[in-house]
Amino acid sequence: MESLNNELIIEGIRSQNPYILNQIYTNYFPEIRKFIIDNNGTIQDAKDIFQEAIIIIYRKLKVENIVITKSFNLYLIGVCRYLWYRQVAFVKNESEQLNHFAEYERLPEFEIDEVEKNDKYKLYQFHFKQLGIDCQKILEMFLNNVPIKEIARKMGNTSENYIKSRKYKCKEQLVNNIKNDPRFAKYEKK
Amino acid sequence: MKRNNFDLTERYLMGDLSAEESTAFEKLMETDTELKAELNLGKEINEAILESDIMNLRHTMSEIMNKKQKPVFIKNPFLWPATAAVFILAMIINTLFISSPADKNDIFKKYYKAYPSVYSSRSSQKQLRDQQCLRIAFEQYEKPDFESAGLLFKEMWIKDSTNNMAKFYLSIALIEQNKMNEAEKYLNELTLNKQHLFYEQSVWYLALVYLNNNKPDEAERLLNKIISENLSNKTRAKQILKSLN
Structure with a gap:
């Protein structure tokens, strides 16, 4: 060893x-x-x-x-x-x-704060990984400031409006899934 | 109400509100705790999504812990007991039955083995360009296509001169292409600084390259250093020194 x-x-x-x-x-x-x-x-x-x-x-x-x-x-x-x-x-x-x-x-x-944050973000990331691959990609690209045109091209030459609406729905689904997770309640109280 | 809050905060976060709307939103938030909580949640989720490095680390740890019982998804670069046993046997025979000192180039061939890749195979797509470059470089290295791997490792090292891993694997790729002088130069640089993960292996490979390049004095100095500083490959260093003398 x-x-x-x-x-x-x-x-x-x-x-x-x-x-x-x-x-x-x-x-x-x-x-x-x-x-x-x-x-x-x-x-x-x-x-x-x-x-x-x-x-x-x-x-x-x-x-x-x-x-x-x-x-x-x-x-x-x-x-x-x-x-x-x-x-x-x-x-x-x-x-x-x-x-x-x-x-x-x-x-x-510092460690205690990091533990709190890590717990919460682990939950968010868990639900993010549960989304479909397309949703994950669109959200990541949006947050990395990739231009919508480029995102539309990468997602199979779809329209920019479609990408915007898809991104909205993906994020909404993610937020709802997180809120519906019983583990989320303990963070809400804080 | 909640639906409106989500819509509002999302548009605010994405910068889709006009200046007047943004000001109104910020004012509203001062009194509306639910809206404020929604905004904080939206922000935190965005931050969490951007933590691809954390998600990758969690994935790596999970792979390590779940595959631990099954051999071996990460090749252990330091422990080659079977190989060592064969070498010891070979050295005993050599010492007992062959009296003349061994040829330097033969020693190199006998002891040289390309350093194993330390990259773990991942099922997930990596997002960062550098990580993709690293993954492709190791794929080429394992194929083995040392020319392509060498070019990629060189590219990474040029981009970040502190990337000793890239420099080390570039050196091995050069040895494999028989570009010994270039390999010697890079390995020599790697041995000047002890504070990196590939220091011990760099000393070992540089000693072998010196042997191949017919620089026995330099090779001996490094082999002695491996022994005195208790570095990796100590046993093999002793064997080579014996056969040289």
Whole structure:
């Protein structure tokens, strides 16, 4: 098993290097899995938590560098433990306990904000991926400021009006699907 | 009411409202919390859609975790135990029965193996141009069409001179095309900086290229460095040094 230093790991996450990500999974997942299962979770819970921890770290790296003074393992476990307790606390409605836990784990405010955002955006992205491919493409092109003419050409030489109306319907469908998802209610209350 | 809110916020976000309409919308939003919430949701969804990098990472992680039990969608570039065993055996026979020092070019042929691609195969379409370029480059590399792959890696490296991965694979593509001097130049540059993922492999390949280019002193220096700094391919470096002496 290849042992990786913190710099390699951080760079691997930043560049989404599949080899490094694979190594991180091989090296660190067993401990995360043990922790989740010991705390009444399933293997699937462990995988979800592990995946989102890596994404939260990536999100942070997009904004600034991460300085890990001890081992990456400890840092990753701290994030995973927080994510797991957060998930459990949501179910039990124990947000106060969660704040105490975050303080105990010394998770900076930044991470907690990122966790909130990541949760919400994960839901949005889940529903976005459930749309038809055409809808996904049209919305992406619109938001990337691709001219409507170009979008119409790429979508099989349709009219610009058709593209506009299609884009509207796609977004409307996406918003409705999100609002109808029971998981969305917890974000609405905030 | 909700339908109107969606329509209004969508037109506002897309810049389809006139200046007067936009001002009226902003004023209305100050008192209408539902409208404000609709606008925030619309904005956040747009932001989330633009996070193709996050969606790609989630996809990669999911592939890694779900394929972990089945070998092997990412080729491990560092561990070749079977190959190493064959080399060790070959070296023992060489040491026991062949007394003359080995030919440098033969050593190169014996130890050189193109570095495996570290790119994961994806079923999803990638949106970003650079990622597409990377995907195509690795597809060519795996075919193998080293000439095309080399051109693509070079293009990526010229665009971003800090892209050491592109530079490294460009070097391997050049070796495969027998453009050893050019490969030596790039690998040499890659070994000047330790702070990248391909440093150790660059040292190893540069040592092999030196052997091929009949520069045994430089090759020995690097092979010794691999051993003293405990870099990848240490065992093979020892074997080569033995056979050189």
